[in-house]
Amino acid sequence: MIEVKDLHKSFGDAHILKGITTSFEKGKTNLIIGQSGSGKTVFLKCLLGLFEYEEGSISYDGKIFSKLSPNEKRALRAEIGMVFQGSALFDSMTIAENVMFPLRMFTKQSKSEMEDRVNVVLNRVNLPDAHKKMPSEASGGMQKRVAIARAIVNNPKYLFCDEPNSGLDPKTAIVIDNLIQEITDEFNIITVINSHDMNSVMEIGEKIVFLKDGLKAWEGSNKTIFKTDNEVVTDFVYSSNLFKKVRKMYLEESD
């Protein structure tokens, strides 16, 4: 479990995170949602240890990140997989080399063992023939799948995704969402996704944390989000007429 307690983060005078407390459980897809500027990305980067925070704590399975030694932090980072918004594939490497990269860095596997593992994960993300392509030759959806393959190749315990659907068409976005959820179930990992995609919220939000102005405004799941009376959440999630109608239909059906 990842536990966050009273997390505060500022940049100069700007107080971005104002005391967030939440937890993310194993085997669940956890979504952090909120408007642009609500502090989602800063929160995610604090979780990843890319930003230092002033107050509060983040613990990974009981290990408080800020109290770990540099070696322990490195060992923990090897257990983290990350899918960046823009995929962040290394553009000087082929797709297979990108996926193999964490294995080359952190394991002592032989070349054939690494190649076998790369084949397994590229097959898992439905890219069995993409090994020799360069990232620039791949579509946005393919790049996201490669990024997911790279994130899971070293069997991480924790998977973080920053806006995995941004810039993708609705059909590809659903493929990516489903892939992330399947991987979470299959490998029994903790997945934390930063998103403002409402389809993702409805489809895979087993736990949802809603941030507003650096505070946790609501916490629940894709089941409870339909029933919430919290105006801050309903204003954001049901801002479009389509989602208003979907919610109305859901509530009528459940009555």
Add this chain to the structure above:
Amino acid sequence: MIYLHNIGTYFIMIKDIFRRPTKWSVMKPLILKDIDDLIIGSLGIVAFISFFVGGVVAIQTSLNMTSPLMPKYLVGFATRQSIILEFAPTFISIIMAGKVGSFITSSIGTMRVTEQIDALEVMGINAINYLVFPKFIALTLYPFVISIAMFLGILGGLVACVYGGYGTMEDYIEGVKMDFIPFHFIYAFVKTFVFAFLLATIPSYYGYFMKGGALEVGKASTTSFVWTSVMIILVNFLLTSLLLG
């Protein structure tokens, strides 16, 4: 205050270049790629510029030797001194600040913009070592480039002198060999090593710590070129005062 902060960050970066080294099996291909990009890829432009500037130095020297009392071999002597002492180590380094420096800044800066550096950091990799150390090692071969620049500069002077009708080959070669001081080579290569270090680290600093998008990558490349050139000129002055003064 901002300058102090930048200088401090630069020196911390230099310390980080040598901290927590990346696995050799990963580092080796990076070094070879950087040797290809930074050293081999620069030979053409360096050779072209050196040859023709050497020729121009010889022609200018010859045209300005108006007194009949001045021996003709002075053309070779002056060309050799200009090329070895200043043109090859310093002038070529400023050209390399433009060519290699902006390549380093823009390639690292683009990795920053596209979150590739964040990806390295999330994996627990020392991104500064991973990115800058191969460039630093590749640029230890920079004296090889400067040696070629020296040879071709002097050769360009010879060709211009002989085929331009400014003097004979014998006079020119006599001038090149005259009063040769080996310490001048040591001075030139000490400068070259220091400039190589500046060429590897200042552009890397501007690429690594840049913020923003594509436009800022361009701005960072320009700023990196300006500061690398300024530092080369200042360090050149300092080293000349220390070693020859």
